[in-house]
Amino acid sequence: MAHDSSIHRLPRTLAAFDQANRQDPRTDYDEAGRVVPSELLYAQRMSETLHAFYPDAPETLQLAARSQHIERWKIPRNQYPMDRKGYLLWRSQLKKFHSNRAAEIMQEQGYEQEAVARVVSLISKKQLKRDAEVQVLEDVICLVFLQYYFAAFAKKHTDEKVIDIVAKTWRKMSGQGQQAALSLPFSSGSLEIIKKAIG
Structure with a gap:
């Protein structure tokens, strides 16, 4: 039982x-x-x-x-x-x-x-970058933000602030997470901002 x-x-x-x-x-x-x-x-x-x-x-x-x-x-x-x-x-x-x-x-x-x-x-989030599963969780958090919440967030803030937030988000992600992020269906405007942030 x-x-x-x-x-x-x-x-x-x-x-x-x-x-x-x-x-x-x-x-x-x-x-x-x-x-x-x-x-x-x-x-x-x-x-x-x-x-x-x-x-x-x-x-x-x-x-x-x-x-x-x-x-x-x-x-x-x-x-x-x-x-x-x-x-x-x-x-x-x-x-x-x-x-x-x-x-x-x-x-x-x-x-x-x-x-x-x-x-x-x-x-x-203890041991981020050292604990592989904490890193997976961080990647998933970032992917959910980028896929579902980024466009609405970007409308409320200046491009400068949005670029800064995306750059910080990108640094938290693993290489695998970043690859997954680049395959998300962004609008052309969102993609342009993301490219500036990670460029």
Whole structure:
């Protein structure tokens, strides 16, 4: 029975993450034009992109990808000073919050402490560039941003700011991640900005 329970634990836990993200009061449109809670859509895009980019991802990496932004709306950016220091503090608090929520849900679903600790480590981005799976997670985060959120982001900011953000994003990615990014279906305007950023 324990074996049967562990087989179903991953889909059950992903569903529990989704149930938490379904409470997001903010909404977005999915690819079919349906209105979906924003973080639920983001989490599912993370899982789909991970599956396409790294189909052999272990269970802990699948869990980290799905819960990487879990309940993000609960800590709004405007609770912190609107400067670089405030931004970094906000990001630091978010990592702790997402890690703790993912850990709580995993424990409720019967995961051992070792698996929980691994997911916490992945979400916390410890050992980026040294831990291959943390790098995969970072690549997937960057790919999701570039594919689904970059065009809207670019409309709200100056070209200079957008080029700077893309350059920073590019530096975080592995060579394999960068190759995957270049194959995304960008508009000609977006592609031009990306080429300037990485050129």
